[in-house]
Amino acid sequence: MSRLTSTDYLKKVMSRYYTGLRIPSPGKRIAWVTSGAPVEILRAMNIQVAYPENYAALCAARRQSQRLIEIAESSGLSGDLCSYARCHIGSVLSPNAAPWKGLPRPAVLICCNNICSTVTLWYEYLADILKVPLFFIDTPRVDGAPASHQVAYVKRQLEDLVCFLEARFGRRLDEQALKATLKTSAQTAKLWANIRSTAMKRPSPIEAPDLFIAMAPIVVLRGTRAALDFYQLLHKELLVRIDNGVGIGRYERVRLVWDNIAIWHALFRVNQMFAAHGGVFVADTYTGGWTFELMEGDPLESMAHAYLSVFLNKGFADRLADLEKTLSEYGADGLVMHANRSCKPYSLIQPELAREISRRMGLPILLLESDMADPRAYAEEQLRLRIEAFMEQLGGIL
Amino acid sequence: MITAGIDIGSSALKMVIWESTGKILARYVGRAGYGSEARAREFCHSIGVHIDATVATGYGRGLIDWADRSVTELTCQVRWARQEVPAARTIIDIGGQDCKVIRISESGTLADFLLNDKCAAGTGRFLEVMAAALDVPVEELSGVPDGPSVSISSTCTVFAESEVMSAVAGGRNKQEVIRGINNAVASRVAALALRLGCVPDLVITGGVAQNARIVDAIASILSTRPVVPKEPQLTAAWGAALLAHDKFLSKREGSY
Numbered sequence: 144m145s146r147l148t149s150t151d152y153l154k155k156v157m158s159r160y161y162t163g164l165r166i167p168s169p170g171k172r173i174a175w176v177t178s179g180a181p182v183e184i185l186r187a188m189n190i191q192v193a194y195p196e197n198y199a200a201l202c203a204a205r206r207q208s209q210r211l212i213e214i215a216e217s218s219g220l221s222g223d224l225c226s227y228a229r230c231h232i233g234s235v236l237s238p239n240a241a242p243w244k245g246l247p248r249p250a251v252l253i254c255c256n257n258i259c260s261t262v263t264l265w266y267e268y269l270a271d272i273l274k275v276p277l278f279f280i281d282t283p284r285v286d287g288a289p290a291s292h293q294v295a296y297v298k299r300q301l302e303d304l305v306c307f308l309e310a311r312f313g314r315r316l317d318e319q320a321l322k323a324t325l326k327t328s329a330q331t332a333k334l335w336a337n338i339r340s341t342a343m344k345r346p347s348p349i350e351a352p353d354l355f356i357a358m359a360p361i362v363v364l365r366g367t368r369a370a371l372d373f374y375q376l377l378h379k380e381l382l383v384r385i386d387n388g389v390g391i392g393r394y395e396r397v398r399l400v401w402d403n404i405a406i407w408h409a410l411f412r413v414n415q416m417f418a419a420h421g422g423v424f425v426a427d428t429y430t431g432g433w434t435f436e437l438m439e440g441d442p443l444e445s446m447a448h449a450y451l452s453v454f455l456n457k458g459f460a461d462r463l464a465d466l467e468k469t470l471s472e473y474g475a476d477g478l479v480m481h482a483n484r485s486c487k488p489y490s491l492i493q494p495e496l497a498r499e500i501s502r503r504m505g506l507p508i509l510l511l512e513s514d515m516a517d518p519r520a521y522a523e524e525q526l527r528l529r530i531e532a533f534m535e536q537l538g539g540i541l
Numbered sequence: 542m543i544t545a546g547i548d549i550g551s552s553a554l555k556m557v558i559w560e561s562t563g564k565i566l567a568r569y570v571g572r573a574g575y576g577s578e579a580r581a582r583e584f585c586h587s588i589g590v591h592i593d594a595t596v597a598t599g600y601g602r603g604l605i606d607w608a609d610r611s612v613t614e615l616t617c618q619v620r621w622a623r624q625e626v627p628a629a630r631t632i633i634d635i636g637g638q639d640c641k642v643i644r645i646s647e648s649g650t651l652a653d654f655l656l657n658d659k660c661a662a663g664t665g666r667f668l669e670v671m672a673a674a675l676d677v678p679v680e681e682l683s684g685v686p687d688g689p690s691v692s693i694s695s696t697c698t699v700f701a702e703s704e705v706m707s708a709v710a711g712g713r714n715k716q717e718v719i720r721g722i723n724n725a726v727a728s729r730v731a732a733l734a735l736r737l738g739c740v741p742d743l744v745i746t747g748g749v750a751q752n753a754r755i756v757d758a759i760a761s762i763l764s765t766r767p768v769v770p771k772e773p774q775l776t777a778a779w780g781a782a783l784l785a786h787d788k789f790l791s792k793r794e795g796s797y
C-alpha cells in the first residue's frame with residue numbers, strides 16, 4: 144500500500160501543537176474545549192486550546208486508553224459513560240498514568256452541547272474537580288436549516304462568551320483578528336471538503352483510515368496557518384494520484400462507507416479485515432462533520448449558524464438525507480455502521496437509519512458493535528466473522 | 542472428483558468428504574480444541590483417496606493452512622441449502638457459541654445475515670450450562686413432553702442460570718424447568734429471526750437443531766414449519782465440500 148508523504152508533515156504539525164501546549168510562557172492561557180466549540184473566538188484572542196476528545200482518541204490510538212478508563216471507573220464513573228469522557232477524566236485523576244501526563248491544566252472550560260449532552264456533565268464534572276470556570280453554550284436541535292430565532296439565541300451566547308473571556312483574561316477581542324481567523328477556518332473547512340471528495344474518483348486516492356488520521360488538524364488547529372498548510376499539501380498529493388490514475392495502491396473490489404467514529408485502538412486492524420477481501424472505505428460520515436460552511440457577514444452570526452448546523456445536532460430526516468447523499472455520491476457498494484457503544488447520539492439512530500437506507504437503496508449493510516476507545520468492547524473474532532461474511536455477501540464467492 | 546469440507550466450530554469439529562456423484566464418502570464429528578488441525582489432517586488421509594480440493598470454515602478455519610480456501614460458515618450454509626433445500630430462503634443456524642440467521646437470495650446467494658450479540662443466550666453453550674446446573678445430560682433436554690414451564694427472562698447466561706437455580710430451590714419440577722430452558726433458547730433465536738425477517742422456506746441447522754422441543758417452539762413462534770436436515774451439525778462442512786468442488790472446477794477451467 145502506498146503511503147501519503149504528507150503524513151510526515153502531519154506528524155510534525157501535531158507534535159508541534161502538543162509540545163507547544165506544554166511550553167510555559169508568560170501570560171499563556173489554556174482553554175479546554177469540546178470539538179464543536181466556536182474556537183475561532185479563542186484563537187483570535189490568543190488563547191491556547193486543548194481538546195479532551197482528541198486527547199482521548201490519541202490515547203486510544205496509542206493503546207493507552209484502557210488504563211485511564213479503568214481509573215475513571217474505579218473512581219465511581221459508570222461504564223456506560225462515553226469512553227472519551229472516561230479516558231480523559233482518568234488522565235485528570237491520575238496524570239502520572241497518562242500519556243504526556245495528561246493535558247496541561249486549563250484556565251477555563253468551554254463546552255458546547257451541539258455534539259451531545261454527555262459533554263455537559265463531563266465539563267461540569269471537570270469544573271468541579273479542577274475548580275475552574277465553565278462557559279456553556281447551548282445549541283437547540285436543528286431540523287433542516289437553523290431558524291432565525293435559534294441563530295439569534297446562539298449568537299447572544301457567543302457575545303456573552305466574548306465578554307466572559309475579555310473579563311477573565313483582560314484582553315479585548317479584535318474584530319479584524321476574528322475575521323481573519325474565520326477566513327482561515329472557512330478556507331480550511333472547504334479544503335477538507337475537497338480532500339474528502341477526491342475519494343469519489345475510481346480508484347479512490349484516499350481511504351477512511353487516512354482521513355481519520357488526517358482529520359486531527361481540522362479539529363484541533365482549525366483557524367491556524369499550520370492546518371491550512373497541511374491540507375494544501377495533502378490535497379496536492381491526492382490530485383497527483385488522481386492525475387496518474389493511481390489509487391491507494393490496493394485493489395478496489397468494493398467501495399464502502401463507514402458510519403460513526405473510528406475504532407481508534409484497532410483502526411488499521413479492522414480496515415485490514417475489509418482490505419483483505421478487496422474492500423476500500425472511500426468515505427465515512429464522521430470526518431465530514433468538519434466541512435461546515437462559514438457565511439460572509441457578521442462573524443458571530445455566521446459562527447452561530449455554522450455551529451448550530453453540525454450533524455450531531457440534527458434530527459433523523461437530515462441524518463438520513465446526508466447518509467443517502469454520501470452513499471450515492473461516493474458510489475458505495477455497501478455501508479458499514481459501527482454501533483459505537485460510547486456515542487449515543489451517533490449510534491442509537493443507526494438501526495433505524497439502516498432500515499430506511501436498505502429500503503430506499505437496497506444496499507448491503509453491516510452493523511458492527513464495538514467502541515471507539517474502550518478496547519474491552521472489542522471482540523476481534525466476532526468482528527472478523529461478520530466482516531468476512533459481509534464481504535462474501537458483497538460478491539465473489541457463490 | 543472428491544473434495545473435503547472442514548468446519549472447526551467453537552465446540553465441535555465437523556468434516557465431510559464428498560464425491561461429485563453426490564455421495565458423502567465419509568463424515569466426522571468430534572470435539573474441537575487443541576489438535577483439531579492434526580485430527581483433520583489424519584481424517585483426510587485415513588479416507589485413502591486423493592482429495593482434489595479442501596475448503597475450511599468455522600471459527601478455526603484459519604488453522605487449516607493447507608486448505609485451498611477458507612470461507613465463512615454463512616456462505617457454506619447457503620451453498621449447502623442451494624443444493625439440498627433449494628426452496629430455502631432463511632436458515633437459522635444454532636451453534637455452540639453463536640446463533641445466525643441467514644437470508645438466501647432468489648438466486649441462491651448470501652443476501653443478508655444477523656448474528657446474536659456477544660453473549661451465549663440462544664446458543665448451544667446456554668443449553669450446556671443449564672443442563673449442568675440441573676445435573677442432566679444435554680440430550681435429556683429434548684426429551685420432555687409438552688406441559689407447563691417456568692419462565693426464564695434473563696438474557697445473560699449467568700443470570701439465567703441463577704433463575705434456574707431459584708426455580709429448582711422453589712420446588713418447581715425438573716420437566717417444567719427444562720421446558721423453560723428450551724423456550725428461553727427458542728424465543729431468543731426467534732426474536733433474532735424476526736429482526737431479519739423470516740422468509741419461508743425455513744431451515745434450522747446446527748447442533749441445537751437436534752433438540753426437537755426447541756425446533757417446535759421456534760416453529761410455533763415464527764408460524765412456519767422448518768426443515769431440519771438429518772445431520773444438522775454437518776451442513777456447514779458439507780457446504781464447504783461443495784464450495785471446494787466449485788473451486789476445483791473453476792480452477793480446472795482456468796476461470797478462477
Ligand code: SF4
Nearest residue numbers: 225258259261486487
Ligand atoms: S458521546 Fe459522542 S459526541 Fe459526545 S463526547 Fe462522546 S463521542 Fe463525542
